[in-house]
Amino acid sequence: MKNLLIIFSVMLIFVSSCQQSGNNQDKTSGTDTAYDNVILVYNFYNTYRCASCVAIEDATKKTLNTYFSKELKEGKIKQFSLNVDKSENRKIAEKYEAYGAGLRITKIENGKEQTIDLTAEGFKYAKSKEDKFIEILKSKIDKFLK
Amino acid sequence: MKAFFISAAILILLSSGAEAQTIGDTIISNNIQNLKLKVYYFHVTDRCNTCYSIEKNIKKVLFENYQEELNKGIIDLYVLNCELPKNKDLVEKFSAYGSTTAISVYEYGKEIAIEDLSSWAFKKIYNPELFAKELKEKINSLIQ
Numbered sequence: 001m002k003n004l005l006i007i008f009s010v011m012l013i014f015v016s017s018c019q020q021s022g023n024n025q026d027k028t029s030g031t032d033t034a035y036d037n038v039i040l041v042y043n044f045y046n047t048y049r050c051a052s053c054v055a056i057e058d059a060t061k062k063t064l065n066t067y068f069s070k071e072l073k074e075g076k077i078k079q080f081s082l083n084v085d086k087s088e089n090r091k092i093a094e095k096y097e098a099y100g101a102g103l104r105i106t107k108i109e110n111g112k113e114q115t116i117d118l119t120a121e122g123f124k125y126a127k128s129k130e131d132k133f134i135e136i137l138k139s140k141i142d143k144f145l146k
Numbered sequence: 147m148k149a150f151f152i153s154a155a156i157l158i159l160l161s162s163g164a165e166a167q168t169i170g171d172t173i174i175s176n177n178i179q180n181l182k183l184k185v186y187y188f189h190v191t192d193r194c195n196t197c198y199s200i201e202k203n204i205k206k207v208l209f210e211n212y213q214e215e216l217n218k219g220i221i222d223l224y225v226l227n228c229e230l231p232k233n234k235d236l237v238e239k240f241s242a243y244g245s246t247t248a249i250s251v252y253e254y255g256k257e258i259a260i261e262d263l264s265s266w267a268f269k270k271i272y273n274p275e276l277f278a279k280e281l282k283e284k285i286n287s288l289i290q
Contacts, residue, residue, distance in 0.1 A: 048195070052197075097269070100196040119268040123246075124241065124244045125243055128190075
């Protein structure tokens with residue numbers, strides 16, 4: 001009985017560790033190369049966030065929910081908020097050279113990637129001129145959808 | 147004697163006008179004929195590390211390489227909180243409603259060009275050496 005319990009415990013640990021590594025893979029690859037024919041919107045941030053950084057994420061979500069809810073539901077647009085200080089996001093942060101707060105929009109079409117960096121626009125407008133920021137972001141996404 | 151003191155005071159005032167004035171983080175030349183470049187850094191009140199880092203590295207480049215130009219009024223540096231009402235006009239001019247890096251170029255006392263360097267600054271700030279190198283190249287090309 002004791003042996004059976006030990007074998008069962010070992011099996012349980014093995015299965016759970018396999019599941020965990022599978023999830024991690026999903027997380028890192030899931031925020032990028034696993035997708036095709038999609039627009040990926042990345043809000044990168046540090047653990048310590050300033051008001052502008054929070055405003056960029058809020059305004060990004062507002063833009064997507066207001067103008068692109070259909071595309072979000074259909075999976076044509078995906079939004080990710082990623083803490084670049086977390087080790088699990090290191091790979092994707094390095095790919096986008098996002099070592100602090102940032103906003104990147106990537107279009108993947110037939111395996112070909114095109115990325116625009118809207119970090120500066122975000123910091124300039126999202127907090128004090130949200131409408132202007134939303135207008136810029138919307139027009140960039142509209143162009144990517146065409 | 148009184149006339150002497152008044153003359154001395156006027157002389158001091160006039161001579162101080164020829165040198166750069168430092169007001170907080172801002173360095174203004176008061177010498178429009180010498181002026182070739184104004185470097186602007188706008189920030190909000192609640193700032194993140196990236197914003198602090200951009201300001202720190204702009205100052206580092208200017209103080210380590212262009213101290214003479216700052217003293218002579220060839221380069222001015224403006225570090226401004228864009229949320230303060232007193233900076234409203236400049237904020238509108240540069241669309242600097244948040245963290246913004248910009249330069250304006252002067253020739254014979256007139257502003258001839260404006261360039262927004264915000265995207266460049268946010269992109270390069272995580273590599274301070276490259277940030278410094280490219281900013282120096284930019285400044286050198288404009289103050290020649």
